[in-house]
Amino acid sequence: MIISLILLFSSIFEVSKPTSPEDWKLIQYVFDSSLNGSEIVVQCKNYYLTRVELCSLRPQTWLDDNVLSTMSDAVTLVKKKMKYPLNWYLPISFAENTDDPRKCISFAEKHRIKENYMLDLLCCEKVFVPVFDEERSHFFLYVLQLKKKVVEIWDSFAASSQSDWGDRRLHNLVNGCVRMSYLVTLVNHCSNGL
Incomplete structure:
Protein backbone atom coordinates (compact mmCIF):
# COMPACT_ATOMS: atom_id res chain seq x y z
CA MET A 1 0.00 0.00 0.00
CA ILE A 2 2.71 2.50 0.98
CA ILE A 3 4.78 1.63 -2.09
CA SER A 4 1.80 2.18 -4.40
CA LEU A 5 1.14 5.58 -2.76
CA ILE A 6 4.78 6.56 -3.22
CA LEU A 7 4.62 5.53 -6.88
CA LEU A 8 1.37 7.45 -7.32
CA PHE A 9 2.78 10.64 -5.79
CA SER A 10 6.07 10.38 -7.65
CA SER A 11 4.23 10.07 -10.96
CA ILE A 12 1.90 12.98 -10.13
CA PHE A 13 4.67 15.40 -9.17
CA GLU A 14 7.27 14.36 -11.70
CA VAL A 15 8.57 17.20 -13.82
CA SER A 16 8.46 15.88 -17.35
CA LYS A 17 10.73 18.48 -18.94
CA PRO A 18 13.37 20.86 -17.67
CA THR A 19 12.31 24.40 -16.83
CA SER A 20 13.30 26.81 -19.58
CA PRO A 21 15.23 30.01 -18.78
CA GLU A 22 12.12 32.03 -19.71
CA ASP A 23 10.00 30.01 -17.26
CA TRP A 24 12.59 30.55 -14.51
CA LYS A 25 12.44 34.30 -15.10
CA LEU A 26 8.66 34.20 -14.81
CA ILE A 27 8.79 32.11 -11.62
CA GLN A 28 11.37 34.45 -10.08
CA TYR A 29 9.27 37.49 -11.00
CA VAL A 30 6.05 36.04 -9.58
CA PHE A 31 7.64 35.01 -6.28
CA ASP A 32 9.93 38.04 -5.84
CA SER A 33 9.03 39.33 -2.37
CA SER A 34 10.80 42.66 -2.99
CA LEU A 35 8.12 43.60 -5.56
CA ASN A 36 4.63 44.97 -4.85
CA GLY A 37 2.68 42.28 -2.96
CA SER A 38 -0.69 43.60 -4.12
CA GLU A 39 0.18 43.26 -7.82
CA ILE A 40 -2.21 40.88 -9.61
CA VAL A 41 -0.03 38.13 -11.10
CA VAL A 42 -2.72 35.60 -12.06
CA GLN A 43 -6.12 36.53 -13.49
CA CYS A 44 -8.95 34.14 -14.31
CA LYS A 45 -12.58 34.79 -15.17
CA ASN A 46 -13.92 35.15 -11.61
CA TYR A 47 -10.83 35.24 -9.40
CA TYR A 48 -7.35 36.69 -9.39
CA LEU A 49 -4.23 36.21 -7.29
CA THR A 50 -1.92 38.84 -5.96
CA ARG A 51 1.76 38.14 -5.42
CA VAL A 52 1.17 37.81 -1.65
CA GLU A 53 -1.62 35.25 -2.16
CA LEU A 54 0.41 33.26 -4.66
CA CYS A 55 3.39 33.25 -2.31
CA SER A 56 1.27 31.19 0.08
CA LEU A 57 2.30 28.26 -2.14
CA ARG A 58 5.81 28.46 -0.71
CA PRO A 59 6.84 25.66 1.64
CA GLN A 60 5.81 25.99 5.29
CA THR A 61 3.37 28.85 4.74
CA TRP A 62 -0.38 29.04 5.33
CA LEU A 63 -2.26 28.44 2.10
CA ASP A 64 -4.49 31.33 1.06
CA ASP A 65 -7.98 30.04 0.21
CA ASN A 66 -8.12 32.33 -2.81
CA VAL A 67 -5.45 30.11 -4.42
CA LEU A 68 -7.88 27.18 -4.30
CA SER A 69 -10.77 29.20 -5.71
CA THR A 70 -8.61 30.62 -8.49
CA MET A 71 -7.46 27.11 -9.33
CA SER A 72 -11.11 25.96 -9.47
CA ASP A 73 -11.81 28.84 -11.82
CA ALA A 74 -8.81 28.08 -14.06
CA VAL A 75 -9.52 24.34 -14.28
CA THR A 76 -13.20 25.00 -15.03
CA LEU A 77 -12.28 27.39 -17.85
CA VAL A 78 -10.07 24.71 -19.43
CA LYS A 79 -12.65 21.94 -18.95
CA LYS A 80 -15.47 24.05 -20.46
CA LYS A 81 -13.57 24.01 -23.75
CA MET A 82 -13.75 20.21 -23.87
CA LYS A 83 -16.62 18.59 -25.75
CA TYR A 84 -17.87 16.73 -22.66
CA PRO A 85 -16.59 18.25 -19.41
CA LEU A 86 -17.01 15.52 -16.81
CA ASN A 87 -16.22 17.22 -13.52
CA TRP A 88 -17.20 20.28 -11.55
CA TYR A 89 -14.49 22.19 -9.65
CA LEU A 90 -16.24 24.42 -7.14
CA PRO A 91 -14.62 27.35 -5.33
CA ILE A 92 -14.09 27.14 -1.59
CA SER A 93 -16.83 29.73 -1.06
CA PHE A 94 -19.40 27.12 -2.15
CA ALA A 95 -18.72 24.85 0.84
CA GLU A 96 -18.83 27.86 3.16
CA ASN A 97 -22.39 28.63 2.06
CA THR A 98 -24.14 25.25 2.13
CA ASP A 99 -25.31 25.24 5.75
CA ASP A 100 -28.60 27.06 5.14
CA PRO A 101 -30.67 26.18 2.02
CA ARG A 102 -31.84 29.76 1.47
CA LYS A 103 -28.33 31.10 1.93
CA CYS A 104 -26.95 28.45 -0.43
CA ILE A 105 -29.32 29.24 -3.28
CA SER A 106 -29.05 33.03 -2.93
CA PHE A 107 -25.25 32.74 -2.75
CA ARG A 112 -23.44 32.70 -10.70
CA ILE A 113 -22.15 29.35 -9.45
CA LYS A 114 -24.37 27.47 -11.88
CA GLU A 115 -23.17 29.39 -14.94
CA ASN A 116 -19.53 29.57 -13.89
CA TYR A 117 -18.85 26.12 -12.44
CA MET A 118 -21.73 23.69 -12.87
CA LEU A 119 -21.79 22.35 -16.37
CA ASP A 120 -24.07 19.62 -17.74
CA LEU A 121 -25.27 17.56 -14.77
CA LEU A 122 -26.03 14.52 -16.90
CA CYS A 123 -22.38 14.34 -17.94
CA CYS A 124 -20.95 15.18 -14.52
CA GLU A 125 -19.01 12.34 -12.93
CA LYS A 126 -17.30 14.08 -10.02
CA VAL A 127 -17.70 17.28 -8.04
CA PHE A 128 -14.53 18.58 -6.35
CA VAL A 129 -15.23 20.81 -3.35
CA PRO A 130 -12.44 22.23 -1.17
CA VAL A 131 -13.43 22.68 2.48
CA PHE A 132 -11.73 24.58 5.28
CA ASP A 133 -11.91 23.10 8.78
CA GLU A 134 -11.72 26.18 11.00
CA GLU A 135 -11.17 24.13 14.16
CA ARG A 136 -7.93 22.70 12.83
CA SER A 137 -7.03 25.46 10.36
CA HIS A 138 -6.85 22.82 7.69
CA PHE A 139 -8.09 22.30 4.12
CA PHE A 140 -9.42 19.02 2.77
CA LEU A 141 -11.35 18.01 -0.33
CA TYR A 142 -14.70 16.32 -0.83
CA VAL A 143 -15.00 14.43 -4.10
CA LEU A 144 -18.61 13.57 -4.86
CA GLN A 145 -18.84 10.78 -7.43
CA LEU A 146 -22.39 11.33 -8.62
CA LYS A 147 -22.86 8.28 -10.83
CA LYS A 148 -21.33 5.91 -8.28
CA LYS A 149 -23.17 7.66 -5.41
CA VAL A 150 -19.93 7.81 -3.42
CA VAL A 151 -18.27 10.63 -1.52
CA GLU A 152 -14.50 10.50 -1.10
CA ILE A 153 -12.73 12.61 1.49
CA TRP A 154 -9.20 13.57 0.51
CA ASP A 155 -7.61 14.66 3.74
CA SER A 156 -4.02 14.56 4.93
CA PHE A 157 -5.32 14.68 8.52
CA ALA A 158 -7.93 11.95 8.81
CA ALA A 159 -9.29 13.50 12.01
CA SER A 160 -10.46 16.64 10.18
CA SER A 161 -13.18 14.85 8.34
CA GLN A 162 -14.01 12.23 10.97
CA SER A 163 -15.94 14.37 13.41
CA ASP A 164 -19.45 15.62 14.02
CA TRP A 165 -18.41 18.82 12.28
CA GLY A 166 -17.18 16.85 9.25
CA ASP A 167 -20.33 14.72 9.13
CA ARG A 168 -22.55 17.80 9.34
CA ARG A 169 -20.50 19.63 6.71
CA LEU A 170 -20.64 16.63 4.37
CA HIS A 171 -24.42 16.31 4.78
CA ASN A 172 -24.87 20.04 4.10
CA LEU A 173 -22.51 19.93 1.16
CA VAL A 174 -24.28 17.01 -0.51
CA ASN A 175 -27.63 18.70 0.06
CA GLY A 176 -26.16 21.94 -1.32
CA CYS A 177 -25.03 20.17 -4.48
CA VAL A 178 -28.48 18.62 -4.86
CA ARG A 179 -30.07 22.07 -4.44
CA MET A 180 -27.66 23.44 -7.04
CA SER A 181 -28.61 20.57 -9.31
CA TYR A 182 -32.18 21.81 -9.20
CA LEU A 183 -30.92 25.18 -10.36
CA VAL A 184 -29.25 23.46 -13.28
CA THR A 185 -32.77 22.14 -14.09
CA LEU A 186 -31.61 18.72 -15.15
CA VAL A 187 -32.53 16.93 -11.95
CA ASN A 188 -35.97 16.17 -13.35
CA HIS A 189 -34.22 13.90 -15.86
CA CYS A 190 -31.66 12.43 -13.50
CA SER A 191 -32.26 10.51 -10.29
CA ASN A 192 -28.85 10.24 -8.67
CA GLY A 193 -30.07 9.22 -5.22
CA LEU A 194 -28.12 11.80 -3.24
Whole structure:
Protein backbone atom coordinates (compact mmCIF):
# COMPACT_ATOMS: atom_id res chain seq x y z
CA MET A 1 0.00 0.00 0.00
CA ILE A 2 2.71 2.50 0.98
CA ILE A 3 4.78 1.63 -2.09
CA SER A 4 1.80 2.18 -4.40
CA LEU A 5 1.14 5.58 -2.76
CA ILE A 6 4.78 6.56 -3.22
CA LEU A 7 4.62 5.53 -6.88
CA LEU A 8 1.37 7.45 -7.32
CA PHE A 9 2.78 10.64 -5.79
CA SER A 10 6.07 10.38 -7.65
CA SER A 11 4.23 10.07 -10.96
CA ILE A 12 1.90 12.98 -10.13
CA PHE A 13 4.67 15.40 -9.17
CA GLU A 14 7.27 14.36 -11.70
CA VAL A 15 8.57 17.20 -13.82
CA SER A 16 8.46 15.88 -17.35
CA LYS A 17 10.73 18.48 -18.94
CA PRO A 18 13.37 20.86 -17.67
CA THR A 19 12.31 24.40 -16.83
CA SER A 20 13.30 26.81 -19.58
CA PRO A 21 15.23 30.01 -18.78
CA GLU A 22 12.12 32.03 -19.71
CA ASP A 23 10.00 30.01 -17.26
CA TRP A 24 12.59 30.55 -14.51
CA LYS A 25 12.44 34.30 -15.10
CA LEU A 26 8.66 34.20 -14.81
CA ILE A 27 8.79 32.11 -11.62
CA GLN A 28 11.37 34.45 -10.08
CA TYR A 29 9.27 37.49 -11.00
CA VAL A 30 6.05 36.04 -9.58
CA PHE A 31 7.64 35.01 -6.28
CA ASP A 32 9.93 38.04 -5.84
CA SER A 33 9.03 39.33 -2.37
CA SER A 34 10.80 42.66 -2.99
CA LEU A 35 8.12 43.60 -5.56
CA ASN A 36 4.63 44.97 -4.85
CA GLY A 37 2.68 42.28 -2.96
CA SER A 38 -0.69 43.60 -4.12
CA GLU A 39 0.18 43.26 -7.82
CA ILE A 40 -2.21 40.88 -9.61
CA VAL A 41 -0.03 38.13 -11.10
CA VAL A 42 -2.72 35.60 -12.06
CA GLN A 43 -6.12 36.53 -13.49
CA CYS A 44 -8.95 34.14 -14.31
CA LYS A 45 -12.58 34.79 -15.17
CA ASN A 46 -13.92 35.15 -11.61
CA TYR A 47 -10.83 35.24 -9.40
CA TYR A 48 -7.35 36.69 -9.39
CA LEU A 49 -4.23 36.21 -7.29
CA THR A 50 -1.92 38.84 -5.96
CA ARG A 51 1.76 38.14 -5.42
CA VAL A 52 1.17 37.81 -1.65
CA GLU A 53 -1.62 35.25 -2.16
CA LEU A 54 0.41 33.26 -4.66
CA CYS A 55 3.39 33.25 -2.31
CA SER A 56 1.27 31.19 0.08
CA LEU A 57 2.30 28.26 -2.14
CA ARG A 58 5.81 28.46 -0.71
CA PRO A 59 6.84 25.66 1.64
CA GLN A 60 5.81 25.99 5.29
CA THR A 61 3.37 28.85 4.74
CA TRP A 62 -0.38 29.04 5.33
CA LEU A 63 -2.26 28.44 2.10
CA ASP A 64 -4.49 31.33 1.06
CA ASP A 65 -7.98 30.04 0.21
CA ASN A 66 -8.12 32.33 -2.81
CA VAL A 67 -5.45 30.11 -4.42
CA LEU A 68 -7.88 27.18 -4.30
CA SER A 69 -10.77 29.20 -5.71
CA THR A 70 -8.61 30.62 -8.49
CA MET A 71 -7.46 27.11 -9.33
CA SER A 72 -11.11 25.96 -9.47
CA ASP A 73 -11.81 28.84 -11.82
CA ALA A 74 -8.81 28.08 -14.06
CA VAL A 75 -9.52 24.34 -14.28
CA THR A 76 -13.20 25.00 -15.03
CA LEU A 77 -12.28 27.39 -17.85
CA VAL A 78 -10.07 24.71 -19.43
CA LYS A 79 -12.65 21.94 -18.95
CA LYS A 80 -15.47 24.05 -20.46
CA LYS A 81 -13.57 24.01 -23.75
CA MET A 82 -13.75 20.21 -23.87
CA LYS A 83 -16.62 18.59 -25.75
CA TYR A 84 -17.87 16.73 -22.66
CA PRO A 85 -16.59 18.25 -19.41
CA LEU A 86 -17.01 15.52 -16.81
CA ASN A 87 -16.22 17.22 -13.52
CA TRP A 88 -17.20 20.28 -11.55
CA TYR A 89 -14.49 22.19 -9.65
CA LEU A 90 -16.24 24.42 -7.14
CA PRO A 91 -14.62 27.35 -5.33
CA ILE A 92 -14.09 27.14 -1.59
CA SER A 93 -16.83 29.73 -1.06
CA PHE A 94 -19.40 27.12 -2.15
CA ALA A 95 -18.72 24.85 0.84
CA GLU A 96 -18.83 27.86 3.16
CA ASN A 97 -22.39 28.63 2.06
CA THR A 98 -24.14 25.25 2.13
CA ASP A 99 -25.31 25.24 5.75
CA ASP A 100 -28.60 27.06 5.14
CA PRO A 101 -30.67 26.18 2.02
CA ARG A 102 -31.84 29.76 1.47
CA LYS A 103 -28.33 31.10 1.93
CA CYS A 104 -26.95 28.45 -0.43
CA ILE A 105 -29.32 29.24 -3.28
CA SER A 106 -29.05 33.03 -2.93
CA PHE A 107 -25.25 32.74 -2.75
CA ALA A 108 -25.22 30.56 -5.87
CA GLU A 109 -27.43 32.97 -7.78
CA LYS A 110 -25.47 36.05 -6.69
CA HIS A 111 -22.11 34.50 -7.62
CA ARG A 112 -23.44 32.70 -10.70
CA ILE A 113 -22.15 29.35 -9.45
CA LYS A 114 -24.37 27.47 -11.88
CA GLU A 115 -23.17 29.39 -14.94
CA ASN A 116 -19.53 29.57 -13.89
CA TYR A 117 -18.85 26.12 -12.44
CA MET A 118 -21.73 23.69 -12.87
CA LEU A 119 -21.79 22.35 -16.37
CA ASP A 120 -24.07 19.62 -17.74
CA LEU A 121 -25.27 17.56 -14.77
CA LEU A 122 -26.03 14.52 -16.90
CA CYS A 123 -22.38 14.34 -17.94
CA CYS A 124 -20.95 15.18 -14.52
CA GLU A 125 -19.01 12.34 -12.93
CA LYS A 126 -17.30 14.08 -10.02
CA VAL A 127 -17.70 17.28 -8.04
CA PHE A 128 -14.53 18.58 -6.35
CA VAL A 129 -15.23 20.81 -3.35
CA PRO A 130 -12.44 22.23 -1.17
CA VAL A 131 -13.43 22.68 2.48
CA PHE A 132 -11.73 24.58 5.28
CA ASP A 133 -11.91 23.10 8.78
CA GLU A 134 -11.72 26.18 11.00
CA GLU A 135 -11.17 24.13 14.16
CA ARG A 136 -7.93 22.70 12.83
CA SER A 137 -7.03 25.46 10.36
CA HIS A 138 -6.85 22.82 7.69
CA PHE A 139 -8.09 22.30 4.12
CA PHE A 140 -9.42 19.02 2.77
CA LEU A 141 -11.35 18.01 -0.33
CA TYR A 142 -14.70 16.32 -0.83
CA VAL A 143 -15.00 14.43 -4.10
CA LEU A 144 -18.61 13.57 -4.86
CA GLN A 145 -18.84 10.78 -7.43
CA LEU A 146 -22.39 11.33 -8.62
CA LYS A 147 -22.86 8.28 -10.83
CA LYS A 148 -21.33 5.91 -8.28
CA LYS A 149 -23.17 7.66 -5.41
CA VAL A 150 -19.93 7.81 -3.42
CA VAL A 151 -18.27 10.63 -1.52
CA GLU A 152 -14.50 10.50 -1.10
CA ILE A 153 -12.73 12.61 1.49
CA TRP A 154 -9.20 13.57 0.51
CA ASP A 155 -7.61 14.66 3.74
CA SER A 156 -4.02 14.56 4.93
CA PHE A 157 -5.32 14.68 8.52
CA ALA A 158 -7.93 11.95 8.81
CA ALA A 159 -9.29 13.50 12.01
CA SER A 160 -10.46 16.64 10.18
CA SER A 161 -13.18 14.85 8.34
CA GLN A 162 -14.01 12.23 10.97
CA SER A 163 -15.94 14.37 13.41
CA ASP A 164 -19.45 15.62 14.02
CA TRP A 165 -18.41 18.82 12.28
CA GLY A 166 -17.18 16.85 9.25
CA ASP A 167 -20.33 14.72 9.13
CA ARG A 168 -22.55 17.80 9.34
CA ARG A 169 -20.50 19.63 6.71
CA LEU A 170 -20.64 16.63 4.37
CA HIS A 171 -24.42 16.31 4.78
CA ASN A 172 -24.87 20.04 4.10
CA LEU A 173 -22.51 19.93 1.16
CA VAL A 174 -24.28 17.01 -0.51
CA ASN A 175 -27.63 18.70 0.06
CA GLY A 176 -26.16 21.94 -1.32
CA CYS A 177 -25.03 20.17 -4.48
CA VAL A 178 -28.48 18.62 -4.86
CA ARG A 179 -30.07 22.07 -4.44
CA MET A 180 -27.66 23.44 -7.04
CA SER A 181 -28.61 20.57 -9.31
CA TYR A 182 -32.18 21.81 -9.20
CA LEU A 183 -30.92 25.18 -10.36
CA VAL A 184 -29.25 23.46 -13.28
CA THR A 185 -32.77 22.14 -14.09
CA LEU A 186 -31.61 18.72 -15.15
CA VAL A 187 -32.53 16.93 -11.95
CA ASN A 188 -35.97 16.17 -13.35
CA HIS A 189 -34.22 13.90 -15.86
CA CYS A 190 -31.66 12.43 -13.50
CA SER A 191 -32.26 10.51 -10.29
CA ASN A 192 -28.85 10.24 -8.67
CA GLY A 193 -30.07 9.22 -5.22
CA LEU A 194 -28.12 11.80 -3.24
